[in-house]
Amino acid sequence: MASSLLFSGKLLVILVVLVSTFAIGTMANKETTNWNWWPYRNHNASQPKKVVVGGSENWHFGFNYTDWALKNGPFYLGDTLVFKYDPPNGTTTFPHSVYLLPHYWSFLKCDLKWARKIADVNQGGGEGFEFVLRWWQPYYFACGERNGFHCQNGTMKFPVMPLIHWD
Numbered sequence: 001m002a003s004s005l006l007f008s009g010k011l012l013v014i015l016v017v018l019v020s021t022f023a024i025g026t027m028a029n030k031e032t033t034n035w036n037w038w039p040y041r042n043h044n045a046s047q048p049k050k051v052v053v054g055g056s057e058n059w060h061f062g063f064n065y066t067d068w069a070l071k072n073g074p075f076y077l078g079d080t081l082v083f084k085y086d087p088p089n090g091t092t093t094f095p096h097s098v099y100l101l102p103h104y105w106s107f108l109k110c111d112l113k114w115a116r117k118i119a120d121v122n123q124g125g126g127e128g129f130e131f132v133l134r135w136w137q138p139y140y141f142a143c144g145e146r147n148g149f150h151c152q153n154g155t156m157k158f159p160v161m162p163l164i165h166w167d
């Protein structure tokens with residue numbers, strides 16, 4: 001009887017240690033995601049940054065931009081997203097563009113009906129098209145070409161919820 005009490009005591013200690021380790025791990029992970037329910041965060045580098053969407057991949061068909069945004073966020077108010085894509089020419093078979101979709105449902109469906117075009121097929125050349133995250137709101141970016149086909153089948157879409165600098 002005494003030994004089994006001792007045993008369950010030990011088990012409890014192990015459980016507590018395991019659970020707290022897990023909790024710390026989860027909190028650490030949260031720091032790297034874009035989807036923090038609390039918009040304020042301590043942040044040393046308060047200079048707005050300029051980020052090329054997709055990094056060296058730029059803005060093209062078939063790259064997972066939602067995944068890219070999750071891994072490269074969080075983004076902050078005042079940050080600039082740069083969309084780079086070739087304007088149409090003799091060799092470019094698939095021109096691109098940038099649209100803002102109005103809400104999560106249209107984002108899921110790649111429904112362009114109420115979307116706002118923010119950059120046409122020619123604006124991604126050179127230094128690229130720059131978009132500043134000015135408002136504290138979710139942004140749903142998508143390529144609008146081929147009536148949503150690039151968005152749906154080419155995964156040319158991603159959400160951004162900018163955070164607010166606390167310092």
Ligand SMILES: [Cu+2]
Pocket residue numbers: 060061095096097143144145150151154156
């Ligand atoms: Cu496209």
